[in-house]
Amino acid sequence: MSLPPASGTGRYFARAAKSIRLIRQGCTNRPFFHISVTHRRRLNSQPVIEQLGSYDPMPNINNEKLVALNLERIKYWLGQGAHVTNPVAELLGLSGFFPIHPRSYMTAWRNRRTERENLAKLEEQKAKEATTAS
Amino acid sequence: MSLIFRRLARNNPRNIVTDAQILIISSRKLSLVPSLYDGDQDPAPKFFSSNVQILLKRLTRPDFNKVFRKRTNHGFSVLKTPSYKFLTNEELEEEIAKANEKADRLLQMPPVVKIQQHIEDVLSNDPALIGYDTAKYIFTDITFGVANEHRIIIERDPDGTLRSCDHDVRKRLNQAYFPLNGRKLREPLMFADIEKLNSLLDREKYEFVLDRACVQYEPDEPSYQRVTSITYQHVDSKSKYELLRSTRHFGPMTFYLTWHKSMDNLMLELIQGGAVREAVLLSALRQDIHGDVANGDVARTLAQQILPTPVQLTKPETLTEEDIQLDSKCVECIEKYITGTSSMKSQQELALQGFREYYQQLIDLSRGLKKAHGKQ
Numbered sequence: 001m002s003l004p005p006a007s008g009t010g011r012y013f014a015r016a017a018k019s020i021r022l023i024r025q026g027c028t029n030r031p032f033f034h035i036s037v038t039h040r041r042r043l044n045s046q047p048v049i050e051q052l053g054s055y056d057p058m059p060n061i062n063n064e065k066l067v068a069l070n071l072e073r074i075k076y077w078l079g080q081g082a083h084v085t086n087p088v089a090e091l092l093g094l095s096g097f098f099p100i101h102p103r104s105y106m107t108a109w110r111n112r113r114t115e116r117e118n119l120a121k122l123e124e125q126k127a128k129e130a131t132t133a134s
Numbered sequence: 135m136s137l138i139f140r141r142l143a144r145n146n147p148r149n150i151v152t153d154a155q156i157l158i159i160s161s162r163k164l165s166l167v168p169s170l171y172d173g174d175q176d177p178a179p180k181f182f183s184s185n186v187q188i189l190l191k192r193l194t195r196p197d198f199n200k201v202f203r204k205r206t207n208h209g210f211s212v213l214k215t216p217s218y219k220f221l222t223n224e225e226l227e228e229e230i231a232k233a234n235e236k237a238d239r240l241l242q243m244p245p246v247v248k249i250q251q252h253i254e255d256v257l258s259n260d261p262a263l264i265g266y267d268t269a270k271y272i273f274t275d276i277t278f279g280v281a282n283e284h285r286i287i288i289e290r291d292p293d294g295t296l297r298s299c300d301h302d303v304r305k306r307l308n309q310a311y312f313p314l315n316g317r318k319l320r321e322p323l324m325f326a327d328i329e330k331l332n333s334l335l336d337r338e339k340y341e342f343v344l345d346r347a348c349v350q351y352e353p354d355e356p357s358y359q360r361v362t363s364i365t366y367q368h369v370d371s372k373s374k375y376e377l378l379r380s381t382r383h384f385g386p387m388t389f390y391l392t393w394h395k396s397m398d399n400l401m402l403e404l405i406q407g408g409a410v411r412e413a414v415l416l417s418a419l420r421q422d423i424h425g426d427v428a429n430g431d432v433a434r435t436l437a438q439q440i441l442p443t444p445v446q447l448t449k450p451e452t453l454t455e456e457d458i459q460l461d462s463k464c465v466e467c468i469e470k471y472i473t474g475t476s477s478m479k480s481q482q483e484l485a486l487q488g489f490r491e492y493y494q495q496l497i498d499l500s501r502g503l504k505k506a507h508g509k510q
Contacts, residue, residue, distance in 0.1 A: 095290070
């Protein structure tokens, strides 16, 4: 099967609402996303208007997640009134192009909370083991 | 080297060579210490000044047979057959001018610049993002038509800091998104493994090493300067300058040796080869870079006289009176250099004496020929 066209083949209607979103491109168990602009009412499997970047959510050997952004074209589509989905807004927020998305802060403090809880549990367990041993 | 020893050890078990000994033997060859352009002084203004560029280009002594030699037929499915044409004098001159231009392009020297500084540019710091992710996020602006060095590449660290990436990461990502032909994403083994580099140098593949270093690295990278400085030192210690002549690497090598004031071996080779004019140019180059040559101003003015004369690739058979005058001036100039600044006085004096005797014979011969032909 040939790959779905990445950019430029989707039909374009000037007055229809646009959306900048992540479009999953990888294969099973290996996610990879294109950041693309497409019509809001269009499915992710359909051809897009233009690809604006890419996002690889799996860390590479240097423990980095790579994001590519065509900032010039993103600016253009924002100027055309394109809607930005939450995951893309989060990425743009982390990159410093947008203000940080509230959901990023939420994820951060939730992660911190679970870590705190895990630590507390560990300590509890250790205390229990110490009491049973003595 | 170590392989030979291992084989020796295998062949006669009585001769016990321990691993430790082998290690010592193989590490003795790594005595070349790379010296980078990382001091206070920036070599770039000196290297790019027109005086120095002209001197370096002349010292390369381009031999068109070598400049336009066939290297590989890589990229050509069919080799072009040479075409022979009858040309008028004007057309021939045009063709020669074209060839000169092409040679200039082929001999363009890789720049010599100061080593790069680390990029430490924190754009924002947001402690509320701690715990968002355990991996770094790296953002690359892939806007069309931006040069690699101006591209925006930034990273968001797990501790919430947003900062510009350092050179190694920038290079990796530039290569990932905008690959350069011939450059590898990972450092090739011949540069990463010092044993392999040494083996190449021992086989005198200097041009291959330097060409590949040019493709793989940027000129201000520490790795580039390390590899090239080791190569230059190896060439210098073996006096194999002839292998790099007529290539684009001879200029930077001469500059390197002169910058570190260790060009006396090159000077000796020039005098031994009878290229006194180039030897004067070399001392003028040192005067331009350091200004510590005994009679530097004389060398400089003499260099201005030498530059318009054609490059002497082979030893001349007959001499004109102007040649004799110029060469004798050159010999005087070099003599002063040897007594004043050189660090290899006795050898260079000996070589100069040899040249003088040879030159005297040549003068006698050409004057005798002139007399025999009945010219004054």
